Amino acid sequence: xxxxxxxxxxxxxxxxxxxxxxxxxxxxxxxxxxxxxxxxxxxxxxxxxxxxxxxxxxxxxxxxxxxxxxxxxxxxxxxxxxxxxxxxxxxxxxxxxxxxxxxxxxxxxxxxxxxxxxxxxxxxxxxxxxxxxxxxxxxxxxxxxxxxxxxxxxxxxxxxxxxxxxxxxxxxxxxxxxxxxxxxxxxxxxxxxxxxxxxxxxxxxxxxxxxxxxxxxxxxxxxxxxxxxxxxxxxxxxxxxxxxxxxxxxxxxxxxxxxxxxxxxxxxxxxxxxxxxxxxxxxxxxxxxxxxxxxxxxxxxxxxxxxxxxxxxxxxxxxxxxxxxxxxxxxxxxxxxxxxxxxxxxxxxxxxxxxxxxxxxxxxxxxxxxxxxxxxxxxxxxxxxxxxxxxx
Amino acid sequence: xxxxxxxxxxxxxxxxxxxxxxxxxxxxxxxxxxxxxxxxxxxxxxxxxxxxxxxxxxxxxxxxxxxxxxxxxxxxxxxxxxxxxxxxxxxxxxxxxxxxxxxxxxxxxxxxxxxxxxxxxxxxxxxxxxxxxxxxxxxxxxxxxxxxxxxxxxxxxxxxxxxxxxxxxxxxxxxxxxxxxxxxxxxxxxxxxxxxxxxxxxxxxxxxxxxxxxxxxxxxxxxxxxxxxxxxxxxxxxxxxxxxxxxxxxxxxxxxxxxxxxxxxxxxxxxxxxxxxxxxxxxxxxxxxxxxxxxxxxxxxxxxxxxxxxxxxxxxxxxxxxxxxxxxxxxxxxxxxxxxxxxxxxxxxxxxxxxxxxxxxxxxxxxxxxxxxxxxxxxxxxxxxxxxxxxxxxxxxxxxxxxxxxxxxxxxxxxxxxxxxxxxxxxxxxxxxxxxxxxxxxxxxxxxxxxxxxxxxxxxxxxxxxxxxxxxxxxxxxxxxxx
Numbered sequence: 056x057x058x059x060x061x062x063x064x065x066x067x068x069x070x071x072x073x074x075x076x077x078x079x080x081x082x083x084x085x086x087x088x089x090x091x092x093x094x095x096x097x098x099x100x101x102x103x104x105x106x107x108x109x110x111x112x113x114x115x116x117x118x119x120x121x122x123x124x125x126x127x128x129x130x131x132x133x134x135x136x137x138x139x140x141x142x143x144x145x146x147x148x149x150x151x152x153x154x155x156x157x158x159x160x161x162x163x164x165x166x167x168x169x170x171x172x173x174x175x176x177x178x179x180x181x182x183x184x185x186x187x188x189x190x191x192x193x194x195x196x197x198x199x200x201x202x203x204x205x206x207x208x209x210x211x212x213x214x215x216x217x218x219x220x221x222x223x224x225x226x227x228x229x230x231x232x233x234x235x236x237x238x239x240x241x242x243x244x245x246x247x248x249x250x251x252x253x254x255x256x257x258x259x260x261x262x263x264x265x266x267x268x269x270x271x272x273x274x275x276x277x278x279x280x281x282x283x284x285x286x287x288x289x290x291x292x293x294x295x296x297x298x299x300x301x302x303x304x305x306x307x308x309x310x311x312x313x314x315x316x317x318x319x320x321x322x323x324x325x326x327x328x329x330x331x332x333x334x335x336x337x338x339x340x341x342x343x344x345x346x347x348x349x350x351x352x353x354x355x356x357x358x359x360x361x362x363x364x365x366x367x368x369x370x371x372x373x374x375x376x377x378x379x380x381x382x383x384x385x386x387x388x389x390x391x392x393x394x395x396x397x398x399x400x401x402x403x404x405x406x407x408x409x410x411x412x413x414x415x416x417x418x419x420x421x422x423x424x425x426x427x428x429x430x431x432x433x434x435x436x437x438x439x440x441x442x443x444x445x446x447x
Numbered sequence: 448x449x450x451x452x453x454x455x456x457x458x459x460x461x462x463x464x465x466x467x468x469x470x471x472x473x474x475x476x477x478x479x480x481x482x483x484x485x486x487x488x489x490x491x492x493x494x495x496x497x498x499x500x501x502x503x504x505x506x507x508x509x510x511x512x513x514x515x516x517x518x519x520x521x522x523x524x525x526x527x528x529x530x531x532x533x534x535x536x537x538x539x540x541x542x543x544x545x546x547x548x549x550x551x552x553x554x555x556x557x558x559x560x561x562x563x564x565x566x567x568x569x570x571x572x573x574x575x576x577x578x579x580x581x582x583x584x585x586x587x588x589x590x591x592x593x594x595x596x597x598x599x600x601x602x603x604x605x606x607x608x609x610x611x612x613x614x615x616x617x618x619x620x621x622x623x624x625x626x627x628x629x630x631x632x633x634x635x636x637x638x639x640x641x642x643x644x645x646x647x648x649x650x651x652x653x654x655x656x657x658x659x660x661x662x663x664x665x666x667x668x669x670x671x672x673x674x675x676x677x678x679x680x681x682x683x684x685x686x687x688x689x690x691x692x693x694x695x696x697x698x699x700x701x702x703x704x705x706x707x708x709x710x711x712x713x714x715x716x717x718x719x720x721x722x723x724x725x726x727x728x729x730x731x732x733x734x735x736x737x738x739x740x741x742x743x744x745x746x747x748x749x750x751x752x753x754x755x756x757x758x759x760x761x762x763x764x765x766x767x768x769x770x771x772x773x774x775x776x777x778x779x780x781x782x783x784x785x786x787x788x789x790x791x792x793x794x795x796x797x798x799x800x801x802x803x804x805x806x807x808x809x810x811x812x813x814x815x816x817x818x819x820x821x822x823x824x825x826x827x828x829x830x831x832x833x834x835x836x837x838x839x840x841x842x843x844x845x846x847x848x849x850x851x852x853x854x855x856x857x858x859x860x861x862x863x864x865x866x867x868x869x870x871x872x873x874x875x876x877x878x879x880x881x882x883x884x885x886x887x888x889x890x891x892x893x894x895x896x897x898x899x900x901x902x903x904x905x906x907x908x909x910x911x912x913x914x915x916x917x918x919x920x921x922x923x924x925x926x927x928x929x930x
Contacts, residue, residue, distance in 0.1 A: 178709060187645030195644030195654075196676055197732050199756065199773050201706055201718035203642070210704035211722055211732075218702070218745040264705035264717070264740070316722050317675055317730050321702060 059302065059337045061155035066289040066296035067147065067444065068161075069098025069282035070409040075245055075400030078172040079276035087116040087167035088124045090278030095125075098282045099293030100161060105282075107132035107159030109146040111166055111403065113139050121165065132159035136304075138312065140353060140434025141326075143404035144442040148302035150283035160284060166405040167278030175274050179203030190312075197314055206271055206354060208313045209436060210263040213356035215321040217265060220371040224265055226378065227355040228256035230390075231269045231397055233382045234352060238394025241420045245273055246398045270355040272396035279405035281412070286447065297415045300428060300445040301338035305329030306438040313436035322371075324357065327364040327432065330441040335366075338443060340428060342366040345443070347414050347423040348388055348430040349407035352395040357435035362388075365430065384421055392421035404433045411444045459548040460593070463581045466544075469537035475573040476524040480515050480566045484817075488519055491813040492848040495783055496860045509861045509920075514565035517864040518851040520601060521560070521611045522844055523572045525819035537578035538597045542617060550592050550617040555843040557596075557614035559868040563607055570603045579612075592618025620835065634712045638756035641713030643771055649677055652691050657772045660753045663691040664729050675729035696751030698725040698776065703735065703743050713756075723749055723776050737777035737803040737880035739904055747801065749776040778803045778882065787859030790895040790919040799857045799885035799899065804849055806841070806905065808877040814845025841875035846903070846911050853883040854899055854915040862917045865896070869913035879905045885915075895921035 071093025073079070073086050095102055102125045108118045109132075118133040132153040136142035143166065150162035170176060187195070202208060216222045235251045238244035251269060259268040289296035307325035309318045318325075335341050342365055350361050359373035367388055368376040376382075382390035393399045393410035400406055411431040413419040426446075433440040478484070485499050497504035498514055505513040515523075533539055542553065566572065582594040599611040646654050656663035665677035669686035680687050701724040705717045721735040721743075735743060736752065757771035781800035804810075808828075815825035820842045823830035831839045850869055855862060875881055885901030895918045903911040 179711070187647045189647070189649065191645045192647045192650055193676070194642075195646065195650055198642040199644050199771070200720050200732050200734050201641070201714045202704065202720050202732055203706070203711065204709065207704050207706045207720070210706075211702050211720070214704060214745065215702040215722075261705070261707045261717075263707065311676075314732075316702075316732060 061151040061299065062301050062337055063298060064286055065151035065155050065283060065299045066286045066447075067281050067299065067408070067412050068284050068289040068292045068294060068296060069094040069096075069100065070280070070412050071095070071097050072243075072279045072402070072406065072409060073167070073277045075243065075275050075277040075402070075406070076171075077245075077274075077276060079169055083168050083173070084116045084120055084124070086169070086276070086278035087121050087165050087280075090167055090280040091121060091125055091163050091165050094163060094280040094282045097294060100282065102126045103128055105161045105163055106130055107150060107153050107162030109134045109136070109150045109153075109162055109164045111135060111139070111142040111146070112137045113142075113403075114166060116165075116167060132162060136440070138434070138438040140351065140403050141437040141439035142433065143408055144302060144431060144433045144440035145304050147281060147283055147299065147408060147442055148304065148440060151299045151302060154283060154285050160288065162283045163280055164283060164405070165278065165280040166403050169276045170401065171274040171276050173276070177204055177206065177271075177274055179207075193312060193314070204263070205313060206266055207263045209354040209356060210266050211316060212321050212436065213265050213354075216356055216359065219322050220374065222356075222359065222374045224257065224267065225253060226359070226374040227270050228253050228267075229377050230352065230355040230358045230382070231256050234391050234395035234397040237384070237392050237421050238398025241394050241399055244394040244399040245275070246394060266354060266356070269397070272353045272401045275400040275402060277400055277402055279402045279409055281405070281408055295416060296447050297412045298445050298447050299442065301334035301340065301443040302440070303330040303333035304438070304440045305333070310438060315436065322360065324360045324364050324435055326437075326439050327361055327435065327441070330432070330439060331365045334441060334443055340443060344428050345388065345430045346426045346428065347392060348390055349393070349395070349411050349432070350390055350430075351404055351407065351432045351435050352391060352397055353401070353434065355397070358390070361432055361435060384423070389421070389423050392419050392423065407431055408442065411442065415444050415446055459544065460581065460583060463541045463544050463593070463595075466537040466541050466578050467581060468578065470575050470577040471533065471536040471538070473573045473575050474524050476571060477527065478523070480523055480568050480570045480572065482513060482568050485513070485515055485519070485568070488516060488522070488817045488848065491810065491817045492845070492852050494848065494852040494855065496855055498860050509863070510565060512567060514567055516848065516851060517560065517562050517565065518844070518847040518867060519818070520562065520566070520609045521574075521599060521613075522818045523566070524574050524601075527819045528821045530821065536576055538576055538595065541578055541581060541595050542615075545593060545595070545617040549619050552590065552592075552618050552620045554589060554616050554618070555613070555871055556594065556616050557612065557868075557870050558843055558847060559612040559866070560609065560847070561611075561866045562609045562864055566603070566608060572601055572603060572608070574599050574601045586624070587616060587618065588624050589616065590618035590620060590622035592616050633716060634710045634714065636713065636715040638713055638754055638773075639758060639761065641756055643757060643768065649679055653677065654771065656691065656693070657753075657774060658770055660772060662694040662696060662751055662774050664694050664725070664727055666690055666692045673727065673729060675731055692727070694725050694727050694751070697779065698723045698749050698751075700735065700743065700745055700747045700749055701730055702745060705740055705743075719743060721749070721776060731774070734773070734775045735777070736775045737805075738801060738882045742778065742801050742882060742884060748779040748781070750779040751775070752777050777880065781856070783856040784859045787861040788857075788919055790890055790892055790897060790921045793887055793890050793897055793919060795887050795889055797887040799854070799883075799901065802853055802856070802883040804881045804883065804903070806875050806877055806879045806881055808839060811839050811841045811845065811875065811877055814848065815842045818842060818844035818848070820844055836874070838876045843869070843871060846871065846875070849881070849883070850901060850903070850911060850913055850915070853901060854885065854917070857885070858897075858899075858917055858919065862919055864915070864917055866916040867913065869911050871911055872909040873905060873907035875905055875910050879907070881905045881910055890919075892921065895919045
């Protein structure tokens with residue numbers, strides 16, 4: 056595979072977020088604008104220098120409104136990535152390609168919503184219009200049977216993972232315990248000061264068996280933005296550049312939207328495998344080069360096959376990797392040091408990229424020693440994306 | 448408690464207890480054990496064990512000829528339609544006293560059959576009943592009442608062939624425990640309120656098929672490759688001519704998920720959602736019905752049934768979107784084991800295959816009549832409703848027959864029954880499914896004696912739980928080899 060030209064030549068130069076809450080008390084657009092302003096402040100860049108925006112197709116705040124409010128005079132690049140939580144690292148990849156190709160100089164990637172006080176994803180899909188598009192019609196295969204929420208879709212994979220690999224609910228619980236332990240020392244986390252035990256996890260009520268409440272991410276109001284530019288321009292800004300060393304999107308055979316129930320096997324995440332292959336091949340890096348990772352954790356079960364797809368352990372071995380303490384601070388691969396989406400906030404993965412940036416900068420509240428390269432992944436079960444960030 | 452009590456005004460418990468220990472005169476069956484009644488019983492219980500009906504198989508078996516199903520033990524001497532309570536029978540006398548004291552409702556709660564030997568056609572059975580125990584007044588879920596326990600002894604000539612311990616609850620109607628007020632009203636489970644599938648040109652074939660109760664699998668008209676979910680172009684040969692085949696409806700559970708929250712209208716929580724692998728090779732998401740959460744196992748065999756979820760019209764109004772039927776899957780009944788299991792092939796902890804039994808009015812009414820039980824609430828819906836029941840409900844003898852069939856189908860035709868003990872709970876009403884599960888709890892390799900516990904659950908809870916005690920052939924030599 057030929058190298059991705061933007062890899063190593065582009066950087067994240069600023070990160071910014073609102074507070075993470077259950078009721079922001081302001082509009083989603085305001086959250087987006089506040090997050091973007093914070094990222095620009097972090098980088099020390101005037102808003103009028105920005106000429107690109109990249110976000111999710113699910114984002115409700117259109118580029119023109121964000122642009123107006125920020126005082127951006129013109130945009131030469133605006134791009135959106137589909138498939139919900141699969142998008143975050145993809146927005147950075149698009150931004151990196153844009154600045155590397157010269158179609159934009161500075162691109163803000165953003166995601167903001169009132170996902171707790173407004174439209175809750177956990178409420179599920181309940182009504183789909185007749186005369187359906189191909190995308191809407193996909194729900195016909197699951198919704199009439201009561202499989203209505205992301206938790207319910209993931210649960211179907213989790214049962215099979217338990218059946219084939221002997222994974223237990225406690226194994227899923229260990230991911231939640233690690234996330235919450237890391238969140239407990241992160242003042243920005245919703246669950247700051249509130250660690251949990253494996254017993255708490257086991258005793259929490261079922262949401263969709265085999266998933267307990269504490270296997271499920273939070274619902275959050277908030278916004279997160281990232282500023283992407285060329286490495287050369289980034290050097291002139293306030294923060295040390297965090298280099299985009301590798302980035303990829305992935306979609307695999309017989310892909311469905313978090314409901315790829317019809318493939319030969321349900322115990323892998325081949326779309327994440329597509330990302331892993333590209334990133335290791337284009338960067339020359341491998342799992343041994345990664346000191347810490349932000350692994351997408353909307354629901355704990357999918358953390359396990361991600362570790363396997365990236366080669367941190369063999370197929371079916373993630374449960375042993377986790378039980379051995381590898382994902383804790385001081386372990387082989389401290390995971391989700393901000394607390395993840397279970398502990399810090401559910402910002403559709405964008406807050407995880409920010410934590411990757413902090414680990415490279417050396418400013419995480421749970422800083423891992425000697426970080427050269429950080430892996431960040433995006434949503435699982437959906438077409439997805441991933442990043443490796445590193446020091447210059 | 449007070450002392451004597453034959454005088455009026457003594458506590459009811461004392462007056463009934465005066466009868467304890469008394470026995471009835473012998474009651475002789477109206478007909479000899481006969482093949483016609485056995486055959487009718489086997490028909491309705493759906494018991495295909497040939498030792499009950501097929502003379503040549505039966506004579507080659509360990510039984511040496513046709514035998515009656517053990518669960519029919521206390522059927523033979525039933526009086527049939529013209530039941531009168533014989534006052535010289537202490538159980539009848541006890542029930543009459545309790546009736547008069549206001550404990551007018553009766554429900555069978557335990558039946559324990561012990562078999563000294565099998566019965567054969569032509570044998571005349573007679574029985575005597577001894578009243579063994581009358582309990583203190585107890586508060587039960589159904590109401591306050593007394594448990595009345597009798598023991599029946601069955602003989603042919605002077606030979607004791609079996610006993611039955613029988614316990615009924617006599618209770619005051621309307622004194623049952625009220626439902627907890629804290630119980631929150633759940634969502635409306637009417638399936639018409641489920642999300643409708645979004646239908647377009649690509650998936651129309653599937654929903655048209657469902658309406659006709661055909662489970663269709665998309666198939667390329669050119670090369671025969673099949674797909675689920677469907678696609679407009681065959682990715683194998685490139686054809687745009689896509690048709691379908693009709694699935695057999697047989698499959699197995701590949702994975703499952705059980706939603707508890709959020710709860711929306713159209714479903715009864717928790718919902719059992721299965722990923723079903725059809726024998727044709729494709730999978731689909733569906734509901735698993737006719738069993739409960741604890742019955743779900745990856746790999747369990749399933750069979751197709753249908754839910755007409757969204758009617759074409761309701762309350763006189765036509766839904767222009769048309770009717771919707773949803774494929775559903777229930778556990779498939781395992782095939783009857785035609786070889787008798789040997790004791791050394793059985794171990795404690797072995798699970799019997801789960802068996803769903805659809806509860807039809809035919810089964811309930813037919814089962815009652817085939818066991819000579821003419822109590823109207825078992826066959827007459829109007830009378831059952833007058834008595835405060837929502838519908839006819841299954842009699843205990845049919846339940847006993849179904850339990851025997853369930854265990855025998857697993858153990859094999861020449862397993863030798865020694866005892867069948869059941870405890871009854873929630874009634875079996877038509878339209879529900881009773882799902883049988885069971886496991887081996889003990890096996891004596893020397894004698895071949897095995898104990899199996901079983902349970903039958905319906906939508907209301909446990910209908911029956913019980914124990915079967917059988918003797919299995921201990922070694923190769925003791926069975927089959929002689930044939």
